[in-house]
Structures are given as structure tokens and as C-alpha cells.
Amino acid sequence: MSDADLKDTSEELEPVRGAYAGAPGDPDDPETDGAETASEPESESLDEDNRLKAEYVRAVKDALDEEDFDRVYELVEPLHPADIADLFELVDSDERPRLANAIRDLMGVEVIAELNDWVREALVEALPADVVASIAGELDTDDAVAMLEDLDEEDQRAVLAEMEPEDRAAIVSALSYPEESAGRMMSRELVAVPETMTVGDLIDYLREHRELPTEFWEVFIVDPMHRPIGTCALSWILRCPRNIPLYDVMAREQTLIPADMDQEEVALRFQKYALISAAVVDDSGRLIGQVTVDDVVHIISEEAGEDTLLLSGAGDGDINEPIRDAWSSRVRWLIANLLTASLASGVIAMFEDTIARMVALATLMPIVAGLGGNAGTQTLAVTVRALAMNQLTASNAWRAVRREMSIALLNGGTVALVIGLAVTLIFGNPMLGGVIAAAMMTNIVIAGMAGVLIPLTLERLNADPAISSSVFVTMTTDSMGFLVFLGLATASGLVG
Structure with a gap:
């Protein structure tokens, strides 16, 4: 690069250097000695893990109860917007409107954008349409869409009617894209x-x-x-x-x-x-x-938690989710589990006579089913994660199946050896030890196969493997565990 080019470039950079002159904390600034930092005013409210202290939250709640709103403002004013958003989650739901009213001047777009979805939705629904429209107009498009997309259709229309035409057009366009798509989350503010x-x-x-x-x-x-x-x-x-x-x-x-x-x-x-x-x-x-x-950081966090919660059937899993919504999302999976458990119970009923003649079988049945369920859950968790991360595709599906089957055989052999020897020593019956060892080996192999094949099948059918895989895997391991154990006990002549 020539000297002229270097001079030209340095002239362009000079205003950038000047933009930082006298910045807060600058040791050359006569107004500050550089010792004060942004974190110092928050030291009384945040612990070493950067979370709001319990005593600080209690102080805010006490001030709200005493209707000392000046004190509330004084306590909250030094906080970063993200910490103010956290504070809304930590106070009770009936205290949130009073908190918002007490710190109205601090309720900027940065706070609104950082609020938990459920908390934000409840606050937004309590505000007049023109106020919500004013807030949405100041937010980036993606944050405005996140604020409005969960509103009732009537409330949404009322807010959009109050917005500037340009802002309204951008949000309507974003809302036309599917939920959780790039069109919904993108920002239109670019160069x-x-x-x-x-x-x-x-x-x-x-x-x-x-x-x-x-x-x-x-x-x-x-x-x-x-x-x-x-x-x-x-x-x-x-x-x-x-x-x-x-x-x-x-x-x-x-x-x-x-x-x-x-x-x-x-x-x-x-x-x-x-x-x-x-x-x-x-x-x-x-x-x-x-x-x-x-x-994307928010998405990664959301999706990681979402898959875990879907595997457990816990719905959104947000502690701010309304009780009725949480009940609705969880109870349907419990009903599904009830139906699959009935199938396992039916298998046990087929061997009532066998169990009656040897009570030890009833003692050992839960061990076979429980360990099979745990083995299936391990394989299922690995498979669902691999699918979510695009590590498992059609090109390497059978390699993944072979890998999990190899692991299942090793796990099954190890656990079968341990449980077989333990039962032989405890009950003094080598035949019973051999039966439970064979049943354990078989059920863990079946669990490994179910844990990888069920989510792969659901994925092939364009269904989310995280949603219902656990129900099918649990049904398989429980039913097959009881069937194999009791069937082997009957067929081997263990029960006379």
C-alpha cells in the first residue's frame, strides 16, 4: 500500500479514534478517574454469579407492599435492562403491574426485549393498544414480532392499527412467515x-x-x-x-x-x-x-431446553407458564403413559399363575423393566440429539444403528453377568440367576434397538422425534422386559 493510501486510510480512522475520547471510565477524561465501573452500582443487588440477590428482591417487594414507589425506583434504577427483566420474573405475578408502574421511566425497549415470553405477554395484555404500539415501534422488527405474535388476534389487530404504516407493514410481513422460522426472527434493520x-x-x-x-x-x-x-x-x-x-x-x-x-x-x-x-x-x-x-444464542438455548422438555412431556417447562397451560401440556402425556402402562400390565396378567408359584419373580420384574427403560432412554437421548444437530442423517443411519447395538450388547452382557451372579447368591437358585441374566441381556438389546429406531422412524415420517419417542420406548422396554423374563421363567421349567 502506498504512502498516499496509508495517509488516506488514517484520515478515515481519525474520527473513530476521536469518538472514544472522554468515554466513561477513560483515564484521560478529567471527569472520571477510571476507577468507577458499570458493575459497582449493581454490587449490592447482584451476587458473584451475576444473579439478583434474594435480599435485594425482598427489599423491592417490601417497598411495593408499602407502596413506596420512590424507593422501588431508587432500588431498580441502577440495574441493567436484562437484570430488570430478571426482576420481573422473580416477583409474584400480581406484583408485576405495580412494579412496571413504579419504574415506568425505566421500562424501555431494552427491558421489554429481555422479558420472559410469558411475563411479557401478561404485561403487554394489560397495557393499552396505543402504548404497546409505541413500544413496538421502537423495537427491532424481530423483538416487536416476538412481543406481538402471542397476543390474541383481536388485540394484535388493535395494536397494529395504532402503529406507523411502515412499522405495521414490516411486522405484518414477518407474521406471515411460519412460527420459529427465519422470517419471524430476522431483523429488517441492515445496511x-x-x-x-x-x-x-x-x-x-x-x-x-x-x-x-x-x-x-x-x-x-x-x-x-x-x-x-x-x-x-x-x-x-x-x-x-x-x-x-x-x-x-x-x-x-x-x-x-x-x-x-x-x-x-x-x-x-x-x-x-x-x-x-x-x-x-x-x-x-x-x-x-x-x-x-x-x-441465534437465544435459539440455541431454547432448542436445547425444548428437546429435553419434549422428551419428558413437560410442555414449555417455563416456571412462568400459567398453571392451566402447564396442566394441559403435561396431562395428555401422562394419559398416554397410562395407556402404555396398561399394555405392560396386560403382559403381567398373562403370567399370573407363574408369579403365584414363585413370588421372587414379582420382586425381580421391576429390575428387568427399569434397567431396560434406562438403557432405552440413554440411547434415545443420544439419537435425538444427533438428529437435532444434523450429525445423524440418512447417509449414516445404519452405522449409527450398528454402533448403538454394539453398545447395547456390551452393556447387556455386563449387567446380565452382575445381576445373574447376584440373584444366584441371594436366592441360592442358579436357574433363576440364569433366567434373569438372559432376560436382562435381551431387554437391554431391545431397548437399544428401540432407542435408535423409533426416533429415526419418526424423523422419516416428518414427525418430531423428541415429542413422542419416549412414550414408545418406555412401552417397548416395559412390555418386552416383563414378557421375556416371565416367558423364560415359564419356558425353562423354573416354576414347577
Whole structure:
């Protein structure tokens, strides 16, 4: 790079250096000695794990009970918006409206965006439509959509009617995409410029247009049809001479996200390609928004917890979820388990005479079924995770089945040897020890097979394997465990 180019670049960087002069905490700033930090005002409210202290929450609740709203404001005012959002979760539901009223000036868009979905929904429903519309207009599109998408259709229409036409059109467009899709979660606040610009043109454009987003990491380069053809990171823009065309410095390799792509797949793309942001395109390939890594962090957390909760049938699993909703989501899986348990009970009924002649069988049956269930759950958890992470696909499905069967054989052999010797010593009956060892070996192998084949089958049928796999695996291991154990006991002549 020539001396002239270096001089040109340094002139562009100078205003950036100046922007940090006198920043809070700057040791050269005469107004501060640099010792004060943002965390100091919060030290009385946060513990070493950065969680709100129990005594601090009690102090806020006491002030609310005494209707000392000035004291409430004084306690809450130093908190970061994310910590204020946490505070709303920690107080009782009937205290939240009073807390919101007491700190009305602090209830900015940053707090609203950080609120738990259930807490935010309850607060939003209690606010007038014009107030909600005002808040939504200040939020990024993705946060505004998250705030409005769970409202009743009537309330949603009322809020949209109060919004500015441009904001309303953006939210209506986002709501037209499927739930948990890239179109719902994308932000429309981005910077896109034509390929004909130079680096200098772009820098001037960024400085002159105040309506551009205040935070972004890269600039999207688009063709005349507004289709993304490349990206320029801000670090490249700041370090390149002004006269270089963007077409020459842009990165042509980019990951494009279809608007209807599921958010879990979006997160996997970010993880696989180490993305910070990515363009979202419509069916015609036009740029309509972007997804950023901060959104993906939330998705990864959501999806990881969601799959675990689906396996257990616990619904959303959020402690702020209304009791009626939690009951509804959980009880249907308990009813399903009741039906599958009835099947296992039917198997036991087939061998009533065998059990009556040897009571020890009744003592040992739960061990066979229980260990088979645990083995099936282990395999199921591994398989569902592999499917969710795209580690398990049609190309390696049978290799995964063979792997899990090998593990099941090893586990079954080990556990069968231990339980067979233990039963022989305790009951003094080698035949009983051999029967339970064979039953345990068989049931653990069946459990391993069920744990991998059931979710693979559901995935092939385009059903979420996390939702109902556990019900089928439990039914299989319980029923087959009882059937194999009692059947072997009967067939072997163990019971005279």
C-alpha cells in the first residue's frame, strides 16, 4: 500500500479514534478517574454469579407492599435492562403491574426485549393498544414480532392499527412467515448497498445517513434486483483505501438463509460456518432481512431446553407458564403413559399363575423393566440429539444403528453377568440367576434397538422425534422386559 493510501486510510480512522475520547471510565477524561465501573452500582443487588440477590428482591417487594414507589425506583434504577427483566420474573405475578408502574421511566425497549415470553405477554395484555404500539415501534422488527405474535388476534389487530404504516407493514410481513422460522426472527434493520460503490462512497454513505442501524457488523452488497452477491466486514471497509470498488474487496462466499427455514436449522448454519450475521432471502432470492448471532444464542438455548422438555412431556417447562397451560401440556402425556402402562400390565396378567408359584419373580420384574427403560432412554437421548444437530442423517443411519447395538450388547452382557451372579447368591437358585441374566441381556438389546429406531422412524415420517419417542420406548422396554423374563421363567421349567 502506498504512502498516499496509508495517509488516506488514517484520515478515515481519525474520527473513530476521536469518538472514544472522554468515554466513561477513560483515564484521560478529567471527569472520571477510571476507577468507577458499570458493575459497582449493581454490587449490592447482584451476587458473584451475576444473579439478583434474594435480599435485594425482598427489599423491592417490601417497598411495593408499602407502596413506596420512590424507593422501588431508587432500588431498580441502577440495574441493567436484562437484570430488570430478571426482576420481573422473580416477583409474584400480581406484583408485576405495580412494579412496571413504579419504574415506568425505566421500562424501555431494552427491558421489554429481555422479558420472559410469558411475563411479557401478561404485561403487554394489560397495557393499552396505543402504548404497546409505541413500544413496538421502537423495537427491532424481530423483538416487536416476538412481543406481538402471542397476543390474541383481536388485540394484535388493535395494536397494529395504532402503529406507523411502515412499522405495521414490516411486522405484518414477518407474521406471515411460519412460527420459529427465519422470517419471524430476522431483523429488517441492515445496511445494503449496490456493487457500484467504492469504499469511500460507502464510508460517506454511512456517515451521512443517520437513519441507518446504529449497530451492525457487515454490509451487504446487492445487485440491481436487490439480491445479495457479497458482504463487506466493517474491518475491511476501515482498512481499505477509498478508491477501491466494493466489488473487488467483498466476500462472495456467503451463507444465505431462506425466510421459511426453521430457526433450529438457522442455528446449525451459524454454528457450522462460524457466522456473525447472515442474509435472509425470499423465494426470489431478494434480500429481506438478516439474522445476527445474538438472536441465534437465544435459539440455541431454547432448542436445547425444548428437546429435553419434549422428551419428558413437560410442555414449555417455563416456571412462568400459567398453571392451566402447564396442566394441559403435561396431562395428555401422562394419559398416554397410562395407556402404555396398561399394555405392560396386560403382559403381567398373562403370567399370573407363574408369579403365584414363585413370588421372587414379582420382586425381580421391576429390575428387568427399569434397567431396560434406562438403557432405552440413554440411547434415545443420544439419537435425538444427533438428529437435532444434523450429525445423524440418512447417509449414516445404519452405522449409527450398528454402533448403538454394539453398545447395547456390551452393556447387556455386563449387567446380565452382575445381576445373574447376584440373584444366584441371594436366592441360592442358579436357574433363576440364569433366567434373569438372559432376560436382562435381551431387554437391554431391545431397548437399544428401540432407542435408535423409533426416533429415526419418526424423523422419516416428518414427525418430531423428541415429542413422542419416549412414550414408545418406555412401552417397548416395559412390555418386552416383563414378557421375556416371565416367558423364560415359564419356558425353562423354573416354576414347577
